[in-house]
Amino acid sequence: MSPQDGRTRILDAALRLFAERGAAATTVRDIAAAAEVSPANVLHHFGSKDGLREAVDAHVETLVERMVEGDPAHREAIGGAGEDATGSLAEMFGTAFPPDSPLPAYLRRLILDHDARGAAFVTSWIDQSERLLREFEQRGTVRPSDDSRARAAFVVANDLALLLLREQLTTALGTDPLSPEGMTRWAAMALDTYTHGLYADRDPHATATEEETP
Amino acid sequence: MSPQDGRTRILDAALRLFAERGAAATTVRDIAAAAEVSPANVLHHFGSKDGLREAVDAHVETLVERMVEGDPAHREAIGGAGEDATGSLAEMFGTAFPPDSPLPAYLRRLILDHDARGAAFVTSWIDQSERLLREFEQRGTVRPSDDSRARAAFVVANDLALLLLREQLTTALGTDPLSPEGMTRWAAMALDTYTHGLYADRDPHATATEEETP
DNA sequence: CACCATACTGAACAGATGTTCAGTCATGCA
DNA sequence: TGCATGACTGAACATCTGTTCAGTATGGTG
Numbered sequence: 001m002s003p004q005d006g007r008t009r010i011l012d013a014a015l016r017l018f019a020e021r022g023a024a025a026t027t028v029r030d031i032a033a034a035a036e037v038s039p040a041n042v043l044h045h046f047g048s049k050d051g052l053r054e055a056v057d058a059h060v061e062t063l064v065e066r067m068v069e070g071d072p073a074h075r076e077a078i079g080g081a082g083e084d085a086t087g088s089l090a091e092m093f094g095t096a097f098p099p100d101s102p103l104p105a106y107l108r109r110l111i112l113d114h115d116a117r118g119a120a121f122v123t124s125w126i127d128q129s130e131r132l133l134r135e136f137e138q139r140g141t142v143r144p145s146d147d148s149r150a151r152a153a154f155v156v157a158n159d160l161a162l163l164l165l166r167e168q169l170t171t172a173l174g175t176d177p178l179s180p181e182g183m184t185r186w187a188a189m190a191l192d193t194y195t196h197g198l199y200a201d202r203d204p205h206a207t208a209t210e211e212e213t214p
Numbered sequence: 215m216s217p218q219d220g221r222t223r224i225l226d227a228a229l230r231l232f233a234e235r236g237a238a239a240t241t242v243r244d245i246a247a248a249a250e251v252s253p254a255n256v257l258h259h260f261g262s263k264d265g266l267r268e269a270v271d272a273h274v275e276t277l278v279e280r281m282v283e284g285d286p287a288h289r290e291a292i293g294g295a296g297e298d299a300t301g302s303l304a305e306m307f308g309t310a311f312p313p314d315s316p317l318p319a320y321l322r323r324l325i326l327d328h329d330a331r332g333a334a335f336v337t338s339w340i341d342q343s344e345r346l347l348r349e350f351e352q353r354g355t356v357r358p359s360d361d362s363r364a365r366a367a368f369v370v371a372n373d374l375a376l377l378l379l380r381e382q383l384t385t386a387l388g389t390d391p392l393s394p395e396g397m398t399r400w401a402a403m404a405l406d407t408y409t410h411g412l413y414a415d416r417d418p419h420a421t422a423t424e425e426e427t428p
Numbered sequence: 429c430a431c432c433a434t435a436c437t438g439a440a441c442a443g444a445t446g447t448t449c450a451g452t453c454a455t456g457c458a
Numbered sequence: 459t460g461c462a463t464g465a466c467t468g469a470a471c472a473t474c475t476g477t478t479c480a481g482t483a484t485g486g487t488g
Contacts, residue, residue: 122382161375198408
């Protein structure tokens with residue numbers, strides 16, 4: 001039989017299957033089979049299917065927290081002075097977890113099912129990004145903005161899009177953007193675009209105040 | 215009873231419910247109740263639940279096609295010369311459909327359930343964006359890029375993030391980014407960032423060739 | 429040793445779900 | 459008028475799903 005503890009085998013199998021198909025489309029019997037236990041044993045450990053879902057959620061939350069705390073951007077935010085700190089979630093996932101980790105997909109599900117926990121993740125990331133950008137602003141590495149809240153949301157949304165559209169981008173680009181090669185490729189392009197802009201600069205000395213063409 | 219034809223009532227109800235909860239979490243009886251018909255009648259018209267799902271998919275596809283064809287960017291791409299053409303999908307959705315339209319949510323499901331049809335949408339949008347950007351490049355409105363394919367994917371992903379994270383962004387910003395006010399706010403910020411960049415430009419005359427800090 | 433908590437199982441159950449089917453009703457056509 | 463076609467329904471069916479329950483094995487504790 002598999003080496004691990006029965007309970008953790010169930011938890012791992014549930015995490016993987018929930019991430020792949022979604023919790024609603026995963027049956028207790030599926031999880032039991034994947035963990036090589038009886039269906040009744042799944043409920044013995046977690047009370048109900050929903051209890052298992054909550055346990056998986058909590059597990060994921062601690063994993064993500066640990067990941068964020070290990071990132072240079074966070075270490076900088078709490079005191080130190082980092083150099084290569086971007087706070088990119090996609091980058092963190094790419095470096096902190098193996099390519100076949102179910103975590104990115106699970107997080108995607110969390111956000112897709114407009115779950116309250118997923119929304120809380122997003123809001124907290126936007127908050128954190130806003131703080132980080134403001135700090136970089138004062139240091140002169142980031143341009144000031146008329147709407148720093150919206151810009152922080154923009155950055156986080158763009159970052160999360162990499163997680164949410166991973167498969168689609170992989171087929172469209174021919175490279176998994178969360179793999180090491182894919183990350184360097186994407187980061188180089190994003191850095192260039194984030195530095196010099198997408199549109200050609202007609203007035204290089206323009207301030208942040210600008211009107212949209214109607 | 216509701217004014218419309220029975221069949222279209224079922225189709226509309228299915229579109230709305232599939233978009234809200236996902237197809238797997240929606241029962242035939244739910245749809246029947248929403249359309250005020252019997253469950254058997256749903257299957258009478260569409261053969262099976264999966265047949266209904268395919269019919270809804272096809273319906274959505276024509277709606278989206280019609281939307282894209284009505285957009286200035288597309289009219290420009292096929293000959294004319296537009297001014298305000300950005301090709302932004304989020305913008306199209308915001309202007310072409312009422313705020314309570316189930317279409318954005320349905321499309322989100324389509325994309326995130328790594329459905330083949332959703333993947334096809336994304337790839338075709340990236341192709342189209344790449345063509346559009348290349349044209350703008352030659353015209354001088356868009357900066358050249360070392361990796362125009364990845365940049366097109368970047369733009370589309372950022373654009374789609376607005377659809378995928380609509381609810382979360384609404385709570386985080388206090389404004390629905392697909393509403394008229396939300397769109398102007400978002401577009402102003404995005405235009406500023408896409409024009410002058412996010413990072414302060416240390417070397418304003420740098421070309422696209424640049425290295426990432428390791 | 430006896431005792432007990434815990435991990436675990438097989439079998440069963442109640443409810444929900446997709447689907448089938450015989451039959452009703454209305455409409456248009458011969 | 460008679461009749462065929464298609465929209466529509468109520469009732470039933472087989473299957474799947476989450477959950478319950480009585481019972482077994484095991485390992486540690488008094």
